[in-house]
Amino acid sequence: MLVDADPELFKALxxxxxxxxxxxxxxxxxxxxxxxxxxxxxxxxLGSSRQAISQHLAVLEQAGLVRTRREGRYxxxxxxxxxxxxxxxxxxxxxxxxxx
Amino acid sequence: MLVDADPELFKALxxxxxxxxxxxxxxxxxxxxxxxxxxxxxxxxLGSSRQAISQHLAVLEQAGLVRTRREGRYxxxxxxxxxxxxxxxxxxxxxxxxxx
DNA sequence: GTTATACGCAAGCTGTCACTTGCCTGTCAA
DNA sequence: TTGACAGGCAAGTGACAGCTTGCGTATAAC
Numbered sequence: 001m002l003v004d005a006d007p008e009l010f011k012a013l014x015x016x017x018x019x020x021x022x023x024x025x026x027x028x029x030x031x032x033x034x035x036x037x038x039x040x041x042x043x044x045x046l047g048s049s050r051q052a053i054s055q056h057l058a059v060l061e062q063a064g065l066v067r068t069r070r071e072g073r074y075x076x077x078x079x080x081x082x083x084x085x086x087x088x089x090x091x092x093x094x095x096x097x098x099x100x
Numbered sequence: 101m102l103v104d105a106d107p108e109l110f111k112a113l114x115x116x117x118x119x120x121x122x123x124x125x126x127x128x129x130x131x132x133x134x135x136x137x138x139x140x141x142x143x144x145x146l147g148s149s150r151q152a153i154s155q156h157l158a159v160l161e162q163a164g165l166v167r168t169r170r171e172g173r174y175x176x177x178x179x180x181x182x183x184x185x186x187x188x189x190x191x192x193x194x195x196x197x198x199x200x
Numbered sequence: 201g202t203t204a205t206a207c208g209c210a211a212g213c214t215g216t217c218a219c220t221t222g223c224c225t226g227t228c229a230a
Numbered sequence: 231t232t233g234a235c236a237g238g239c240a241a242g243t244g245a246c247a248g249c250t251t252g253c254g255t256a257t258a259a260c
Contacts (some may be wrong), residue, residue, distance in 0.1 A: 001145050002104070004116045013187075014114030016104040023102070026191055034208065037159055039243080045101045054250055055206070057188075073206050073257040081191045091126055091181045115218075133237065152219055153239070173227040173236050 005090065009083050013062035018056045020044055022065065023078040032074050034059065107192065109183050112163035120144055120155045122165065125179040132174050133157065 012018055017040075024039050025031065031039070037053050040046055046057075057077060058068040064083045069076045110116055117140075124139050125131065131139070137153050140146055148156075159175060160166040164183045167174045 010113050013110050021189055081194050084188050088184050091122055094181050
């Protein structure tokens with residue numbers, strides 16, 4: 001009886017706002033919560049509240065996709081793309097597919 | 101104003117049962133609906149109904165992760181891992197990470 | 201000390217999603 | 231043709247997830 005692996009990872013990637021946050025951290029790594037909020041509103045036009053983004057970041061952190069670093073009253077968020085590799089490793093390329 | 105890419109792909113991967121179906125198709129590709137139902141019950145112990153699995157397969161097909169082939173009254177399901185690569189390509193490896 | 205800033209916690213609301221239920225269509229065998 | 235088998239469609243239900251709201255805490259500026 002096998003079990004499902006990394007449910008939190010896929011749950012984290014399941015939300016569009018969280019994926020946009022990862023896009024934003026890819027563009028500029030190490031942002032604070034307010035910085036992310038501002039850029040999401042400006043560049044992506046989604047008016048999410050601070051608490052909403054904070055909860056999203058918590059989910060991303062629990063999935064291992066985001067690591068945080070405290071510095072005084074600031075909390076910087078860094079992307080970690082490592083867990084993403086477990087996805088392609090779980091379902092290997094289909095035989096017959098091109099493998100560039 | 102950028103938009104989110106491949107929402108259906110991530111939505112499809114967001115459910116544990118659908119991921120188990122992909123595991124099952126990885127183990128044995130080209131199964132029918134009833135075959136998948138049986139194996140999910142036997143090997144994974146989840147008692148999902150036929151309609152539930154059918155709906156899951158529809159979601160997986162819409163995400164491009166499963167391709168179907170009709171043959172008489174049978175419908176065979178084949179996994180397609182191609183879309184998975186867009187995930188790792190979207191968020192490239194963080195500089196400083198080991199790249200085996 | 202006072203105020204502002206950056207963030208955390210927890211309860212409540214709402215919409216979405218997975219699942220069920222019931223019935224229908226198409227295919228093959230007897 | 232009749233029955234069994236493989237699958238499809240659609241409405242209804244319940245639970246979870248995302249979001250809001252309100253208050254609380256810690257750090258830094260004045």
